[in-house]
Amino acid sequence: MPFRRAAPSPGAFVQCANCRKTLFAAEFQANLKVCPHCGHHHRLLWDERVNLVFDEGSFTETDAELRSADPLGFPDYAEKHAQAMERTGLSDSVINGTASLQGQKVSISVSDFSFMGGSMGSVAGEKITRALERGVSERMPVIIFCASGGARMQEGLLSLMQMAKTTAAVESCRSNGIPYIAVFTDPTMAGVLASYASIADVIISEPKALIGFAGARVSKQAGVGKVPDDFQTAEFLLKSGMLDRIVERRNLRSTLASLCRMLGGHLMTEAPRG
C-alpha cells in the first residue's frame, strides 16, 4: 500500500473550497491542507492524517486483509466498491493500525471519506471493532478519526448492526479502563455519529466539520423552530455540549498526546498482564 504520496509538482495550483482563493499546491500541502487565507480545513486522505499526528515511521497497518462481501447482492454495489478500490488504492473506507504518539503506543483507526463517502459496512464495522478491542487486549489508548456519511446502505441491516457491534467494543474499552478518543473530521454523520463516535471518552473536532444525525434538509423539514446558521457544524455541536473542544489541525498532535498521556497514565504504571 502506497504510504507517502508524491509531492505536488512545483508551480501547481489548487483552489480553496471555502474562500475560492488560489493557492500554491506545495504551500497548501505544507500548511496541512488548511487554507492560509480563511483557515478552512480541507479533507485529508488517511495517510496524510497519520503523518500529521503520529511519530514518523511508527505506523503499522493491521486488519488489512478484510474485504467486503456484498452479502445482499445489492444493485451496483460490487461494481461501485471495485471502482472505489481502484480509484483510492484502499480496500475499504477504514484503515487500522498501531502507531506511537510522542512515544506512547496507541491503536488507531482512520476513516477515509474518499472511499464511498467513508460509509460503514461490515468491513468498516469490523475494523473499528478490532481497533477498540486491540486497545483492550494490548492495554493502550485508542484514537479513531471519523469521516463518514453514515452506515453503508448497500449492506442493509448488516450495516445497521455495525452500530451495535462497535458500541459493544466501546463498552469493552470503558469497562477495561482503556481511553478512547474520537476525532471528528468533515463530515461525521448518521449511523457513525449515532454509535461509536458519540460515546468516546473525549471528542475533538476539526473546525467547521459537518456533523449531524440526519441530512440537513431532512432536519430542517422535520423541525419547527428556526435553524441556526451554524447548524450541524462543529461550532454548533460545541455549544450544544456534544464536543469537548475544537482543535486546529496544527495543534491536534500535541492535544492528543497530552490526553493519551493523562487518561492512559494508569496503563503505564499497572503491572504487566498475561
Place this chain on the structure above:
Amino acid sequence: MPFRRAAPSPGAFVQCANCRKTLFAAEFQANLKVCPHCGHHHRLLWDERVNLVFDEGSFTETDAELRSADPLGFPDYAEKHAQAMERTGLSDSVINGTASLQGQKVSISVSDFSFMGGSMGSVAGEKITRALERGVSERMPVIIFCASGGARMQEGLLSLMQMAKTTAAVESCRSNGIPYIAVFTDPTMAGVLASYASIADVIISEPKALIGFAGARVSKQAGVGKVPDDFQTAEFLLKSGMLDRIVERRNLRSTLASLCRMLGGHLMTEAPRG
C-alpha cells in the same frame, strides 16, 4: 404522640384554598382533603398522610428521640423551634417509621410542612438518612414524602451538609438494590429538592404541588426567557422530565404498592441475610 386526630365537629366548615368554595369539614376530610369542586390537593399533616397510604395500624415510629441542638445559637431559633414543637406536637419537621403497604414492609419518612416549613436542619437530615439506611439494613423499600421549603438556615452550614449526607444514604440504597420512591407534595423546594428528593428511583408528585429550586421571584428575575404559566408546578416538572407521574391522592396507595412490589421483587426472593 397523638396519632389519630379528633374528627371535625359536625357541621363545621372549611374553605378551599384554591377555588374558595365552602365545604363541610367532615366531607372535606373524608375526601382526603381534596376539594370536590376543583380537585385541589390541600396539604396533609404527617399522620393524615400515613393513614392515607399505609395498612391500618401498621405504622411504628422510629428515631423519635432526635432533637434539635441550635448549634449556632442563631437569633430566635431556639424560641421558634420551641413554639413549633408546642403548636404541632412534633419534635421536628420529619417523622420516621416503618409501616406495611398492602402487606409489604417499608421504611418511611414523612415531612410535615406545618413544622417550620418542613425545613431540613440536622434532625431532619439525620432522620432522612436513617430512613434510607434502615431500608438498606433491613432490606426493604424506602418511601419518602417530601414537603419542605428547603434547608433550615438557622443551622447554617450544618444544614447545607445535610444535602450531602442524605445523598450519601441514597447512594447506599442504589448500590445495595434498595428501591427508593419519593413523593413530592406541596411544596418541595430548594435544598431538599436539590438533594435526596431528586435522585429517587421513582418520583411521584401530587397534582399542582409547588416544586422548585429557587423562589419563583428569584427565578423570574434571573431568567431571560418568558416564564411559563405553570412554572414550578408538578405539571411543569412532569413536562420537563423531572417527575415520573402525577398521582391523585386517592390512587397514591395503589401506585406505591405496585411500585414497591415490582422494584422490591428481588428483596422477597433473596436469601435472608445476617
Place this chain on the structure above:
Amino acid sequence: MAKSWKEWEKPVLELEDTIKKMKSLVDAEPDPVRRKELADRVADYERRRDAYLQTRYSRLGPWEQVLIARAEPRPYTLDYINALFNDFVELQGDRKFGADHAIVGGPALFEDQPVMVVGHQKGRTIQERTQRNFAMAKPEGYRKAIRLFEMAERFAMPVITFVDTPAADPGVESESRGISEAIAASMLAMFELTVPVLSVVIGEGGSGGAIGIAVANRVFMQEHAVYSVIPPEGCAAILWRAPEKGAQAAAALQLTSDSALRFGLVDQILPEPFGGAHRDPSEAAKTIREVLRAGLAEFGAMSPEARKAQRAARFRSMGEVLAASNS
C-alpha cells in the same frame, strides 16, 4: 406499487361485509333446511376469505411488508403491554429535559415476575400521533430508556423492549440536544446490563431509532415486521434520486423478517395469525408470551456475567466479511 395495505385487503373487507349480512339472514331464517343452506354458504365464504388471506399474506412482497408493518390497525407496544403484563406503571421522566411520549416504559409484572418494559409507541388518532411524534423518539426518549435500563439493573429486573419506529426524530431540536449521542448511549447502556434483555420487533424496525433499544440477548421479529438500515424511500432517493421507487429499494434492502433471520440478525420469526397480527391481536400476543416466557427462563438461568457476554458476542458476530489471501 401499492400505496396502502388496504389495497389488497379490499376484497377481504368486501367479503367480510357479505358474510356479516348473510349471518344476519341465517339468524332470521325460520326454515331449518334453508338455514342450513345459508350457513353452509357463510362457511364457504369464510373459507374463501381465509384462503385468500393465507395466500395473500404468504406472498407479500417486500414493499407490501413495509406497508403492513406500518399499518394503523397493527397492535402497538401499549396493546402488547396490556395483553401481556399486569400492573404496568409508566415512568415518564428522563430527569434531564423532557417527557418523550414516542417511547413508553416502566416496571410491570410478566406472569408474576417483575420486568422493565420499554418500547416505541405510535398513535392511532391524529392527536395521539402528534403527541407521540409518530413514534420518532427525541434524545429525551432514549435518555428515559437509559434510566429505566439502569433501574432494571439495580433491581435485577429483566428488560423487555418492543421496537416499532420509522426512525429517530431528525429535527433541529433533536440534533441540538444530541439525538446521536442519545441513541449510542442507549445501546451502550444495554451492553452494560447483566440482567436478561429480550427485544421484539413488532412493526417498523427503523434504522438507528430502532437499534437504539434493540440490543438484546435475543431478538424476536414478527413475521410481517420490517427491519432496515434506512427507510426504502430514503434509500431510493439517494440511489436513484427517486423516492417513489420505494418498492425497488425495499426489495434491494432485504428488510423482511426472513432476510433478517437468514443473516442471523434476529433469532426467531414470530408467526402472525394469518392476515396479520391486527386480525387477531390476542393470538399474536400469545405467540409473544410464549417466546418471552422461554427467553426469561433461559437467560434467567444464566449468570449475570454470562448474560452480558452473550449479548456482546451476539452482536460481535454480525457482519459479512471476506479475508484477502495476501494482504
Place this chain on the structure above:
Amino acid sequence: MAKSWKEWEKPVLELEDTIKKMKSLVDAEPDPVRRKELADRVADYERRRDAYLQTRYSRLGPWEQVLIARAEPRPYTLDYINALFNDFVELQGDRKFGADHAIVGGPALFEDQPVMVVGHQKGRTIQERTQRNFAMAKPEGYRKAIRLFEMAERFAMPVITFVDTPAADPGVESESRGISEAIAASMLAMFELTVPVLSVVIGEGGSGGAIGIAVANRVFMQEHAVYSVIPPEGCAAILWRAPEKGAQAAAALQLTSDSALRFGLVDQILPEPFGGAHRDPSEAAKTIREVLRAGLAEFGAMSPEARKAQRAARFRSMGEVLAASNS
C-alpha cells in the same frame, strides 16, 4: 457596613503609591548617605503597610470576609489550575445539552500525576463574567462535572475540585432543565467514586451550587473564603425582610473558615498570604500545592473501597443533634 473590600484597602493602596514614588527617588539619588536614609524610610513604610494588612486581615468581620471572598482580584480556579498543574486540557461537553462556562474541568498533571480538575470559574472582565454567568452553573455545568468524575473513575485519576460560586443558576431555564436534579446527581456521582477526591473552597462556597462539587475525602478552605447555606443578603431578606442587613446575617450564619472548621465541616484552613491570596497568588498556590500533595499521598495509599467509605462516613457524621431521654 462596608460595601466593598476596597474600603479597608484604601490606606494600603495609598501607602503603596507613596512607596512606589519613594523607590524611584531612591534609585535617582546620587548621594549614598541620603540614599540610605530614603531606603530606610521606604522599608519603614513597607513595615507599616504589612503591619496594617496583618492586623486588618486578622480581624476581618464575617461580612468583610464575605466581601473579600467575592473580591475580583482574588485568584480564581483557572489561576490555580495554571499555577498548580501542567498540560490541563479543558473538556467542555455535557453530552446532553450545552457547554457551561461557569464550571471548567479536564485532565491535568499535578507533579506528573494525572488528575481530573473541576471548578467553578468567575470572570474578571464584564464580557467574561457574562460568558461564565458569574460562576453560577446551570444543569449542564453539573452534568459536565458528572461526566468528568465518571471519566476520572474509569481511568483511576484522583479528582480535585475548586469551589467558588455565589450559587447555582436560579433562572427559569435552569429550573426547566433540572438544576436541582443536576446538583443532587453530581453529589451522588461523587459519592460513587473510589478514586481520591480533594476539594478546596477558594472563594464563595455558595449553598447548593457549592456542595454540588464539594463531596470530597478532604475539604480544604482558604482562610478568607466563606461557605454558607444561603447568601447573607438572602438570609436577611427572609428573616428580617431587609436584604441590606447582610452583615448581621453573615454574623449569624457563621460562614467563615474558622466556624466551618470548628463544626468539623471542613478539614483544614489554608492560611493566606497576609492581605489575602490576591496579594501573593503564587504563595497562596504554594499552600494549596502542599495540601494537595499530602492529600493525594494519603488517599492514594488507601484501597478504593476505603476511599469511598471514608467519604461517605465524613459526611455521615455531619450535623448536631440531641437525643431526648424519653421518647
